[in-house]
Amino acid sequence: DAGVIQSPRHEVTEMGQEVTLRCKPISGHDYLFWYRQTMMRGLELLIYFNNNVPIDDSGMPEDRFSAKMPNASFSTLKIQPSEPRDSAVYFCASSLSAGGLGTQYFGPGTRLTVT
Amino acid sequence: AQKVTQAQTEISVVEKEDVTLDCVYETRDTTYYLFWYKQPPSGELVFLIRRNSFDEQNEISGRYSWNFQKSTSSFNFTITASQVVDSAVYFCALSSPVGSTLGRLYFGRGTQLTVWP
Numbered sequence: 302d303a304g305v306i307q308s309p310r311h312e313v314t315e316m317g318q319e320v321t322l323r324c325k326p327i328s329g330h331d332y333l334f335w336y337r338q339t340m341m342r343g344l345e346l347l348i349y350f351n352n353n354v355p356i357d358d359s360g361m362p363e364d365r366f367s368a369k370m371p372n373a374s375f376s377t378l379k380i381q382p383s384e385p386r387d388s389a390v391y392f393c394a395s396s397l398s399a400g401g402l403g404t405q406y407f408g409p410g411t412r413l414t415v416t
Numbered sequence: 417a418q419k420v421t422q423a424q425t426e427i428s429v430v431e432k433e434d435v436t437l438d439c440v441y442e443t444r445d446t447t448y449y450l451f452w453y454k455q456p457p458s459g460e461l462v463f464l465i466r467r468n469s470f471d472e473q474n475e476i477s478g479r480y481s482w483n484f485q486k487s488t489s490s491f492n493f494t495i496t497a498s499q500v501v502d503s504a505v506y507f508c509a510l511s512s513p514v515g516s517t518l519g520r521l522y523f524g525r526g527t528q529l530t531v532w533p
Contacts, residue, residue, distance in 0.1 A: 334521075344507065344523040357520070392461060404451070405521060407461035 303327070305408035307393050313414045319381040322411045325374055326395030334394040334405060335368055335378050344392075350376065383415045418443050420510050422524035429498050430532050437493040437527045439508030445469075450484065450491045451509040451521065461507070467491065498531045505529070 306325040314320055326333045334349040348358040353370045361368070365384070370376040380387055390410045396403035419442040429435045441450065452464040465475065467484050475482045479496045495502055505526040512520075 343525045344521075346520050349520075390459065394461075404463055404466050406463060407453075409460045412459075 305393055305395050305406055307391075307408035307411050309411060310409060311412045311414075313416065314383055315416055316384055317382045318415075319379065320383045320387075320413060320415075322378040322391050322393075322413070324376045324378070324393030324408060326376070326393070327406060328374070330395035330397055330403075330406075331373070332396045332398060332403065332405075333370060333376050334396075335376070336392040336394065336407075338390045338392060338410070339388075347378070380413075383413075385415045388413055388415050418445075418448075418510050418512060418520070418522040420508050420522050420524035422506075422508055422527050424527045425525070426528045426530070428530045428532065431499060432497050433531075434494060434496050435498050435529065435531075437495075437506050437508075437529065439491045439493065439524060441489050441491065441508070441510045443510060443512065445512045447513055449511045449513065451511070452482070452491075452493050453507045453509065453523075454504045455507065455526070456504040464493075495529075498529075500531050500533050503529060503531045 305327055308323045312320060331352050335347040336344050337347055338344045345360055347360045348368045349356055350370045366380055368378045390412050392407050392410045394405040394407045396405045421440045424438055427435060448469045450467045454462045454464055465482055472484050472486055481494045483492045505528050507526045508524045509521045
């Protein structure tokens with residue numbers, strides 16, 4: 302079975318540009334999570350969806366970040382405009398349920414560099 | 417508030433040594449779940465184990481074993497006869513199935529394990 306798929310794997314962009322990260326969850330999973338990993342802050346939950354509906358976006362750092370899940374098999378995380386401090390690895394994860402009842406499986410991550 | 421502490425930032429061992437990674441957690445919930453994930457140098461996060469708060473039995477999977485002690489709020493991870501391929505960052509995480517924190521995985525800062533040949 303295919304795991305969580307993320308694209309691109311690496312993204313280098315200039316400050317001020319729009320960046321779109323993509324995620325395809327494991328088929329049948331109805332929870333999708335976006336995380337950010339940095340040396341300074343470790344792994345942070347940005348937002349998560351249940352059945353395509355955003356449930357908790359309190360981790361989204363600011364209005365420059367937005368996430369959508371138009372259907373059960375696709376989600377995007379957009380940063381507009383990007384800034385150098387957004388440089389990080391962004392992970393998408395999916396699970397059958399939330400709160401520990403379902404194990405979260407992670408994608409390979411997108412390494413974003415903003416210059 | 418949910419919190420996970422991995423006090424060991426880095427550990428280095430020589431191959432075949434046993435090594436224990438410590439994890440201490442804080443929660444006010446009576447029901448919760450604990451996890452360990454492995455992040456090898458390639459960067460992906462690999463799920464290793466999930467335990468619920470009502471199951472304090474230790475678990476063994478090959479060279480891996482986990483010791484869950486509610487009395488000390490700890491969920492430690494031991495690798496027996498370590499191998500170079502075990503070199504990775506290991507994360508402990510906590511999740512609650514209820515309340516306002518539903519869905520969130522609270523991660524520790526991770527322990528970088530280096531196994532030397």
